[in-house]
Amino acid sequence: MSMSGLDIAARVERFVRDCIVPHERDPRWGAHGPSEAMVVDMRDKARAAGLLTPHIDEAGHHRSHRDTAAILCAAGLSPLGPVALNVAAPDEGNMYLLGRVATPEQKARFLTPLLAGQARSAFFMTEPAEEGGAGSDPSMMQTMASQDGDDWVINGRKAFITGADGARIGIIMARTEQGATMFLVSLPDPAVRIERVLDTIDSAMPGGHAIIAINGLRVPASQILGAPHKGFDYAQLRLAPARLTHCMRWLGAASRAHEIACAYAVRRHAFGKPLIDHEGVGFMLADNRIALQQAALMIDWCAGILDAGEAGTAESSMAKVAVSDLLFGVADRCVQVMGGTGVSGDTIVQQIFREIRAFRIYDGPTEVHKWSLAKRIKRETLAALG
Template sequence: MTDRAQEIAARVEAFVRSEIIPYEKDPRFDVHGHGPSEEMVMEMRDKARAAGVLTPHILPDGTHLSQRETAIVLIKSGLSPLGPVACNTMAPDEGNMYLLGHVGNDEQKARFLQPMREGKARSAFFMTEPAADGGAGSDPSMMKTSCRLDGDHWVINGRKAFITGAQGARVGIVMAKSEDGACLFLVDLPDPAIRVERVLDTIDSSMPGGHAVIAIDDLRVPVGQMLGASGEGFKYAQVRLSPARLSHCMRWLGCCLRAQEIATAYACTRQAFGKPLIDHEGVGFMLAENRIALRQCELMIDWCASVLDTGSLGTEESSMTKVAVSEQLMKIADNCVQVLGGTGVSGDTVVEQIFREIRAFRIYDGPTEVHKWSLAKTIKRNFAREQAE
């Protein structure tokens, strides 16, 4: 690992532990609501800016750390559920910045990417659609949201669902379907043509703005705000897809490392039946299993990151990593709750929230079952090819 990444990661960890963890008890952060308030987000980001750890995965010249370097930085930012929000490494902004950095033209980067990099603007990615409408979910080919060219503008109509951070976002990336296929558009928010119908009550609560159901009615977007070309939207989304899956793994691994710390401290100091809890095999073994699983997750993330660093899309590798890490972290978080007993299901520690956040992670960026189905298709295809050779 490079010296620069280790130095950045160390500064991020020190900042999150000293400045951000105390915010977990701030009344402006409703741990069962729709994320921290905008005031609190900007306050934390001001502190990150002053500490030199705002958007730490993007260097001052606009270049990104490698994926392997990014991993150790984002893991440290994830030591608190609020760490990625404060450091501007959270979803969907981190993935949206990556996409714009790789696909956007110079004008688009200056107008939309720069405020995001500076932590002054949040963003939202409008792809998923309501199941009741028969729209796109895990299968984006089912997209119903339409776009048509009208002079020098595109006109977009449709509905979206589970759009993270839409409430309060200033930059939107909207996916819609033209006669050519999927398209991506950059839009300024708020816009009267994009209406938040409701913000859903969900099991997770760390992301500002929550997850919203959106109506898009005759949204007019200048042709210069299309990302790339008409019909190329899925191709561009693939640029974002694998790194974004992996970034989720990084951040939530950080949370589970913190949960393990809390559970370990409790087990080593809490007495029951004449000895510390950790000396009871049932408890000690859970923490031992966690330690093994945490290292497995770390190594799988590093492996997938190394594949992406070769320039590969890493679609299969990121699916494997997303499944393995999300399932392992779920078990780790569950073990930590169990070790803490009644305290583990209360708000006395952050472990209860981490457990809820990790449960949602098993669905983010494709449920486990969709990734397994995709991997099975690859296995079948590879087998058929090998038999034909």
């Protein structure tokens, strides 16, 4: 009998707490994420527990967004949990896109190893800002793909490409004559060169975030993902649910930070009583409880819209803005409650704080989402006014 999303989430939570949290002290977790050997070790444990890629059901289909929310929130209780369970970005979003758009042959070659946790992937869209490339505005894309017989030749540079170092599968977005096209590639490839891996505030994703040079990459037409020149459409298809799964994972992480801060505030005494009995501390923890509930409700609302088959573009933008800001507030208050311990590496709280700070930029900065929503409001208001 198939297990419900809540049942799977309960198993995932036990697994993360018992088997993955101890890895938070693993010396193989470095500035650019856990090492490949560490990823393999954690995924072997998840596979043995029957929990690898738990957001995909027994028939190979994505579970509902609401079920996925429960599962990914449980996975996110440790920053390493999503990697261990094979539900981390960018792989999870790439699985979703391939499942929706790829041909059967492409799924066999590129999706199957992703689902099995045997390969990692990268999504090559963002470009260097100093060259005027695509960032929050994909229409500025400068990476070009030109047709040469039955092949396409790609040239350009990409930036902040998560997981490129060590990835075996890439989805490369490049400008073509009538828009943009997505290409599936096997990695490594000598035409796709990692110039450097950036030092960033976050460090939970394997391979870090890299600057990439693409010089004369030749890709057969059979490796176009979906239809030519439809890359911008497919990016939106991927980004709306991917924004929400980011929210799910970081809700779990912020919940864990709150747990740790509460335990600290109960045990730590100052000025004659536990910290939690001081209004300034107790109120911060109360604010956290409110914010976590607000974030959970926002995720559930947007998940319901996606489950109803709607695109959820505006709704996922609203959820991403609200949840990232709410959870950053939670993480910040946890650090504050814990004082010196909160900024040290003695607990995972400071790591969660850094990861969630980056989340306010990744998958679209708060300001870009608000700008997009404001344009929509203007259109709707003008239409209503006649």
